[in-house]
Amino acid sequence: MLNLRDDLYQKFGTEFKSSFPDKGLLTYKAKIPFDDQSVETFQNFFKRLKEEFRFHMLVDICFEETASGRLAHYQFLNLEVFFYLQVSVDLQESDFLVSLSSLWSSAETFEKDIIEHYPIFITDGSKTAQRRDLENSRENQRLDSIPPVPRYEIPLQPSHNQRDRTWHRFGPHSAPFNGKVRVDLLIADNRVYDSKVLGGLHHRGFENKVLGKEPLSLTFQFERLCARDSVYAPLLWVETLEEMHHISVPDKAKAIRMVWMELARVEGHLNFLWELTHELGFYVSASVFAELLEQVYHLFNLYSGKSQNYSLFAVGGMRKVNPIGWGTECLEAAKYILKIIEEQEKGFNRNPRFMAVSSGFPMSAGQALDHGFTGPNLRACGVNLDNRKTKPRYFYDDVDFEVPLGIDGTTYDRFLVRLEELKQSLRIINQVLDHLPAGSILNKDHPLYRPEYDGQANEISMNIDQQGWPTKSLEVFSHIEATEGLLGYYIKIEEGNLTKLHVRSPSLVHLGAYPKIVRGGDLAGALTTFQSLSIDAWEMDR
Amino acid sequence: MNTRDNNLGPRQDPARHRLGLGFQAINRRNFFERMKTWSRSQLLSTYVMGGNCCTRELYRLSGPNPQTKDVRESFTEVEPIESCDVLIVTGVITPALKPYLLEAYERMLRPRYVLAVGTCAASGAVFETEALDQIMPVDVYVSGCPPTLDSLIKGLDSLREKVRLGDHLDGGLDAQS
Incomplete structure (x- = not known):
C-alpha cells in the first residue's frame, strides 16, 4: 500500500490530502481546465488511474454544488491492496461533466443519478454535448x-x-x-x-433534509434509511461520529455491536431466501425461512422491545445493557437456525428443479467489478471481496469465518452464497458470545455524551450552542460491509456545519446493471434475476 | 338497490356518526345487501404498495406466526390489482409515486377500501411529504413507526368490520374533489 501511495505522490504531485490514513483513504484535488478540448485529457487522467494504478472499481461519484462552484468526487478501490482513493474535480461553474462510462460501466448509473437531481450536462467525448435531463428521460x-x-x-x-x-x-x-x-x-x-x-419512486430528499441539523438527532433518521435492516445505516453514522471526535468504545459494546451486525445479516439473508423461494414456488421452504425469521425478530424484541428501528446505538457504545439470558437465547436460536438451514441446503444444493429456474444470466467476475457490484452479489461471481476481512473492525480479526464464493454469478449462486454466509454469521455470533468481554457498555467521557443515553434522563437535554460537529473542516468517506454490499457516506463539514452528505447505496448499483444483465434472456429468468439482486428501493432512492 | 348508489357515506352526511344514523342505515338495507357485505368480509384480497420498513412488518403477517392466524385466514394477497378489495399503502407519498397510486386505486374492485400503514403514509412524518388522504379517501389508519404486529392486526380487524357493515368512503375520486 505504501508503494502505491508513493507512486501516486510521484506521478500526480503532492496535492494529496489524507482524511483517515488508517482507513487507506487519500484525497487528490485535481484542477483540470475545463472546456470541450479537455474531455480527452480528463478521460486520459482516469484511464491512467485504471490501467497504471489498477483502480478497477469505481465505488461512487458524488456531485456537489457550492456557492463557489461545482465539485465532483470520485471514489475508487484498488482490489490488490484494498486501497480507497478519492479524486475531487473542481468543475469551476462549468455546465458539463465528462462521462466515464467508457472506462467503468458503473459510472453510467451514478451519472444518471446525478442528472436526475442536478441541472448539469453530461458529455461523452463527442463534440456536441448532449443534454439528458429529468424531463427528457421521463418523457x-x-x-x-x-x-x-x-x-x-x-x-x-x-x-x-x-x-x-x-x-x-x-x-x-x-x-x-x-x-x-x-x-x-x-x-x-x-x-x-x-x-x-x-426508479426514484421513493425519493424523499434524505440527503438534503439532514443538512444543518445536529449529528445526534440524525441517528433517528438514519434508522429509516434502509428498509432491509435498521442496524448498518445508524451504526455507520454513529461510528463516523466516533471517528471524527476520536471517541473510544468499550470492548463489551464492540462485541455486542458485532452480534447485532451479524444478526442483521441473518435477518436480511433470511428475508431474501423467503422472498426468492416464494417467488419460485417452493412454498414449504419459504414458510420454513419465514419461521426462522420470526426467531430472529424474537431476539431483537427481547433486547430492544422492537422488531426493527431499535434506537439502540449511541455514540460511545450501546444505549441498553444486554438483558440477562439474552446471550443464551441467541446461542440456542443460532443452533436451531443452523440445523434447519443445513437441512434446507441439502434440498437445494444441486437440485435439478431449482437449478432449472435459477441458473440463467451468468455474470463473470470482470463484469461484476466493472458494474461496481459489492456484497454477496459480487461474491456470487467469484470475487473475494469482503470488508470484514480486508478492513476488519471490532473483533473481526479474532474470529474465524470464511468468505463463501460462487462461480457463475447466477441466481443459483447468489442463493447458495447467502445460505453459506448465513451459516458463517451464526458461527461469528457463537464465537463472540462465548467470549463476551465484561465491563461497561457505554463510554461517558466524551463531549457527545447525553444523559438520556443510559436512562439517566427521559427528556432530550440537547444544548443548542453545542452543535456536535468538529470545528475544523473535514471530508470523510466512511463505509461498512452491509447485508447487500458496501454502504458508504460521503460527509463534508465546514466551519462546524454539515454541508454535504451523500449515501453510497449498493442497491442503486445493482439496479443500474439490471438492463444489461437481462438483455437477450427469457422473461421468467429476468423476473427471477430482479428478485435475486435484492433491491431495496427505500435505500436506493434516499 | 345497488351498493354504489348508497348516498349515506360519511362525507355526504357529516352528522351521521353523531346521531347514530350509521346503524339505522345498515338496518334499513335488505337481507341480500347485508349478506353481500358479510360474505365479502370473510375473505378480503389485499395489495401492498410501498417498499419501506412497514412493508417488512406487514409481510410478517403472512409468516407462520400463531398470533397472525386469523389475519392469514381472512386476508390474502392477490395479483393483478383488478381483483383486489383493499389497497394497503405504506411509506412516503412522493410526486413520482402519486400517479401509480392513483392508477392502482382506479383499477381496484368497487367499493374500494384503503388502509394507510405507518406514520409516513398518514402524515409524511420526518420526511415531510404529502399525506395519503390528500389524494384518496383512507378508511383505516394504523399508527406507529413502524407499527407493531398487534396494531396491524387490530387495524385489519377494524377494516374487516367496516367491510361487513358496508361502511366505505369510496365515492370515486371526482366526488372527493
Whole structure:
C-alpha cells in the first residue's frame, strides 16, 4: 500500500490530502481546465488511474454544488491492496461533466443519478454535448405511453418477427417489483430484447433534509434509511461520529455491536431466501425461512422491545445493557437456525428443479467489478471481496469465518452464497458470545455524551450552542460491509456545519446493471434475476 | 338497490356518526345487501404498495406466526390489482409515486377500501411529504413507526368490520374533489 501511495505522490504531485490514513483513504484535488478540448485529457487522467494504478472499481461519484462552484468526487478501490482513493474535480461553474462510462460501466448509473437531481450536462467525448435531463428521460416513460399489462395477459406465442416486439410495463403494480421500481421490458417470443428502469419512486430528499441539523438527532433518521435492516445505516453514522471526535468504545459494546451486525445479516439473508423461494414456488421452504425469521425478530424484541428501528446505538457504545439470558437465547436460536438451514441446503444444493429456474444470466467476475457490484452479489461471481476481512473492525480479526464464493454469478449462486454466509454469521455470533468481554457498555467521557443515553434522563437535554460537529473542516468517506454490499457516506463539514452528505447505496448499483444483465434472456429468468439482486428501493432512492 | 348508489357515506352526511344514523342505515338495507357485505368480509384480497420498513412488518403477517392466524385466514394477497378489495399503502407519498397510486386505486374492485400503514403514509412524518388522504379517501389508519404486529392486526380487524357493515368512503375520486 505504501508503494502505491508513493507512486501516486510521484506521478500526480503532492496535492494529496489524507482524511483517515488508517482507513487507506487519500484525497487528490485535481484542477483540470475545463472546456470541450479537455474531455480527452480528463478521460486520459482516469484511464491512467485504471490501467497504471489498477483502480478497477469505481465505488461512487458524488456531485456537489457550492456557492463557489461545482465539485465532483470520485471514489475508487484498488482490489490488490484494498486501497480507497478519492479524486475531487473542481468543475469551476462549468455546465458539463465528462462521462466515464467508457472506462467503468458503473459510472453510467451514478451519472444518471446525478442528472436526475442536478441541472448539469453530461458529455461523452463527442463534440456536441448532449443534454439528458429529468424531463427528457421521463418523457419516454410517461404513464400513458405504455398501458399496464397484467402478467397473465403477456403474449407468449412463438413469433420470430422483429415487428412483434412490444413494450410491456412491469411494476410497480406487479411482483417482483412490488412498489419498488417500474421496469419496462421489450418482449417478443418470450425473450427480453431491451429494458428500461425507472426508479426514484421513493425519493424523499434524505440527503438534503439532514443538512444543518445536529449529528445526534440524525441517528433517528438514519434508522429509516434502509428498509432491509435498521442496524448498518445508524451504526455507520454513529461510528463516523466516533471517528471524527476520536471517541473510544468499550470492548463489551464492540462485541455486542458485532452480534447485532451479524444478526442483521441473518435477518436480511433470511428475508431474501423467503422472498426468492416464494417467488419460485417452493412454498414449504419459504414458510420454513419465514419461521426462522420470526426467531430472529424474537431476539431483537427481547433486547430492544422492537422488531426493527431499535434506537439502540449511541455514540460511545450501546444505549441498553444486554438483558440477562439474552446471550443464551441467541446461542440456542443460532443452533436451531443452523440445523434447519443445513437441512434446507441439502434440498437445494444441486437440485435439478431449482437449478432449472435459477441458473440463467451468468455474470463473470470482470463484469461484476466493472458494474461496481459489492456484497454477496459480487461474491456470487467469484470475487473475494469482503470488508470484514480486508478492513476488519471490532473483533473481526479474532474470529474465524470464511468468505463463501460462487462461480457463475447466477441466481443459483447468489442463493447458495447467502445460505453459506448465513451459516458463517451464526458461527461469528457463537464465537463472540462465548467470549463476551465484561465491563461497561457505554463510554461517558466524551463531549457527545447525553444523559438520556443510559436512562439517566427521559427528556432530550440537547444544548443548542453545542452543535456536535468538529470545528475544523473535514471530508470523510466512511463505509461498512452491509447485508447487500458496501454502504458508504460521503460527509463534508465546514466551519462546524454539515454541508454535504451523500449515501453510497449498493442497491442503486445493482439496479443500474439490471438492463444489461437481462438483455437477450427469457422473461421468467429476468423476473427471477430482479428478485435475486435484492433491491431495496427505500435505500436506493434516499 | 345497488351498493354504489348508497348516498349515506360519511362525507355526504357529516352528522351521521353523531346521531347514530350509521346503524339505522345498515338496518334499513335488505337481507341480500347485508349478506353481500358479510360474505365479502370473510375473505378480503389485499395489495401492498410501498417498499419501506412497514412493508417488512406487514409481510410478517403472512409468516407462520400463531398470533397472525386469523389475519392469514381472512386476508390474502392477490395479483393483478383488478381483483383486489383493499389497497394497503405504506411509506412516503412522493410526486413520482402519486400517479401509480392513483392508477392502482382506479383499477381496484368497487367499493374500494384503503388502509394507510405507518406514520409516513398518514402524515409524511420526518420526511415531510404529502399525506395519503390528500389524494384518496383512507378508511383505516394504523399508527406507529413502524407499527407493531398487534396494531396491524387490530387495524385489519377494524377494516374487516367496516367491510361487513358496508361502511366505505369510496365515492370515486371526482366526488372527493
